[in-house]
Amino acid sequence: MADRPIDLDLRRLRYFVAVAERRHFGRAAVALHVTQPALSRQVRQLEHDLRVELFTRSTREVTLTPAGEQFLHDARQLLAAAEAAQERARRISAGHDALVVGFMLGTDVGPALNAFSARHPDVPIELVRLRWWSQARVLLDGGVDVGFVRPPLEAEGLELLPLYSEHLTAVLPIDHPRAHDAKVCLAALADDPVLEYADATQAWTAVWNADPRPDGTRPRRGPAFHDMEELLGYVGGGRGVAFVPHSAATAFPRSDIAYVPVADVAPGHVALAWNASRPAQRVVSFVETVRAATRTSGTP
Structure with a gap:
C-alpha cells in the first residue's frame, strides 16, 4: 500500500529553499530572521516528514542531494503557486483591477506606460520597484503583473521579451x-x-x-x-x-x-517579463504595446 501524501508546511518549504539557495544554514537563518538551531530543526523535520535526505552536511559546507535538487525545483513552484493564489484572492476581494508594473532601478518605463495608457485609458497603473534578488519571485507570486527586469533571473514559469542592452x-x-x-x-x-x-x-x-x-x-x-x-x-x-x-x-x-x-x-540586458500561466488580458495588452514599440524604435 502506497504511503499517504503528507501535508506540506509552507513555512518549512521556505526554510528549505533559503538554505538550498545559500548552501549555508547560518546565512539562511540571518535572511529569515530566525536562529540557526530553529532553522536546522525545521529542515530536519521536513526531511523526516518526506522520509528523504535533502542535504549532505559537513562541517565546512552544505550541498543538495539529487533528491534535494529535484525538491528545490518543485518547492519553488509550490511556493510561487501558493503566493499567487493568495495575491489573486486579495486583489479580487478588493476589486483591484490595476495593472501592476514592476521596474528595476534605471529602466525606462515611461514610454511604455504612456503608450499603454493611450490605448487603455480606463486601466489604472501601479508601479512597484523590483530588486535583483526577488524580481522573478514577485512576478510568479502575483505581486506584480509584468516587469522590466534585468536578466539573468530564474525564468522558469516566466515569459521574457528582450528589449535592449546596457553597458x-x-x-x-x-x-x-x-x-x-x-x-x-x-x-x-x-x-x-x-x-x-x-x-x-x-x-x-x-x-x-x-x-x-x-x-x-x-x-x-x-x-x-x-x-x-x-x-x-x-x-x-x-x-x-x-x-x-x-x-x-x-x-x-x-x-x-x-x-x-x-x-x-559584455553589456547586460533589459527584458519585459510576465507569468506565463494564463496571463490576464491587461498583461497581454501591455506586452503587445511594448512589443509594437520595440519593433518601431528598438527600445520600449
Whole structure:
C-alpha cells in the first residue's frame, strides 16, 4: 500500500529553499530572521516528514542531494503557486483591477506606460520597484503583473521579451586614480575590493559584477550592499568600488563619486517579463504595446 501524501508546511518549504539557495544554514537563518538551531530543526523535520535526505552536511559546507535538487525545483513552484493564489484572492476581494508594473532601478518605463495608457485609458497603473534578488519571485507570486527586469533571473514559469542592452559602469571614489578616465578596464581595478550584490545569484554576479573576470580571476570581495544608497555610502567612504548598469549610475549624481564606463565587459540586458500561466488580458495588452514599440524604435 502506497504511503499517504503528507501535508506540506509552507513555512518549512521556505526554510528549505533559503538554505538550498545559500548552501549555508547560518546565512539562511540571518535572511529569515530566525536562529540557526530553529532553522536546522525545521529542515530536519521536513526531511523526516518526506522520509528523504535533502542535504549532505559537513562541517565546512552544505550541498543538495539529487533528491534535494529535484525538491528545490518543485518547492519553488509550490511556493510561487501558493503566493499567487493568495495575491489573486486579495486583489479580487478588493476589486483591484490595476495593472501592476514592476521596474528595476534605471529602466525606462515611461514610454511604455504612456503608450499603454493611450490605448487603455480606463486601466489604472501601479508601479512597484523590483530588486535583483526577488524580481522573478514577485512576478510568479502575483505581486506584480509584468516587469522590466534585468536578466539573468530564474525564468522558469516566466515569459521574457528582450528589449535592449546596457553597458556596465564602474562606481569609484572621486579620488581614485581612474576616476577621471573616459573608460576603465577591469585590469586597472584589479587591486580594488569590489562591493557585492547582497543575496545575488552566481549568474547575476557573473554578469553585473564581472565576477569572475573574463580571464578567470576573481576580484577581491568588498562589503555587500542592498541598494544604491548603501553602495554609494561604501564607495564614498573608500570601502571599495562597484559595478552598476549605466542608467542606474546616471540617476545618482554625487560630488564624491565618479562613474566611469567599463571598456572590456559584455553589456547586460533589459527584458519585459510576465507569468506565463494564463496571463490576464491587461498583461497581454501591455506586452503587445511594448512589443509594437520595440519593433518601431528598438527600445520600449
